[in-house]
Amino acid sequence: MKLDMAGVSVMLAMPTHRDIPAGTVASLLATQDLLTVKRVPFEVQLQVGNSLVTHARSKIAHTFLQSDKSLLFWVDSDIEWKAADFLRLCALATKMDVVGGAYPAKKDPITFFLDPSSGGEIESNEYGCLKIGGWGMGFTVVTRRVIEALADKSPKLKFNGVDEPIAHIFRCDEHNGYARGEDMAFFADAKDLGFEAFLDPSITLGHIGSKTYTASIADMLRPIEGESDGTS
Structure with missing residues (x-):
């Protein structure tokens, strides 16, 4: 795959309220090295010690909007x-506004966090990515225009540690009888604004718990019952 990355810059955003596992740190360091070699401008933004992930994500989104970066890349701390x-x-992300990889839940047998509305025939685009309603967003990149559009429609609230009211983009809610986490609510809000989300099935991720659960969704693309906030 050859895509023009001229002008691309990225903020790696990692909300965390716990120690970061060694495997995650190793991935982060390798990514910093590669971006440096490829001359892709980047910065790492950690939101440390905030147990409310919706608040942490909204604060990071605000920091991103104040930056000069073109992409916001969400990575979970495990x-x-x-x-x-x-x-x-x-x-x-130069071709898609929302694109990511799916990680397995921390349980056996292997399963993935997918929006149940993603069942049935799943459309693939020219880059081999699948148009899906949503997934656990712990390895997902979004363009600036998505965050700007969501910020414009979101309530402006004051947060501890922030001097001015900011857009509270991320939320949890209820939908069709399910308690919906901030990841699925995000994808729904983006879709309501006309943005499509695509999953790259070629990516294999590890989810660190009592062991590292590693799998590629290409091997077992199927939604789980109900909706998840992607933190289990």
């Missing part, structure tokens, strides 16, 4: 990834 896959998604 994910292992390949630096090349991080760069691949940044390249794909």
Whole structure:
């Protein structure tokens, strides 16, 4: 895949309220090295110690909007990834506004966090990515225009540690009888604004728990029952 990455810059955003596992740190360091070699401007934004992930994500989104970066890349603090896959998604984001990889739940047998509305025939685009309603967004990149559009429609609230009211973009809600987490609500809000979300099935991620659960969704693409906030 050859895509023009001229002008691409990225903020790696990692909300965390716990120690970061060694596997995640190793992935982060390898990614920093690769982005430096490829001369892709980047910065890492950690939101440390905030147990409310919706608040942490909204604060990071505000920091992103104040920056000069073109992409906001969400990475959960218990994910292992390949630096090349991080760069691949940044390249794909020049063609898609929301694109990511799916990680398995921390349980056996292996299953993935997918929006139940993603069942049935799933459309694939020219880049081999699948148009899906949503997934656990712990390895997902979005363009600036998505965050700007969501900020414009979101309530402006004051948060501890922030001097001015900011857009509270991320939320949890109820939908069709399910308690919906901030990840699925995000995808729904983006879709309501006309943005489509695509999943790259070629990416294999590790989800670190009592062991590292590693799998590619290409091997077992199927939605789980109900909706999840992607944190289990």
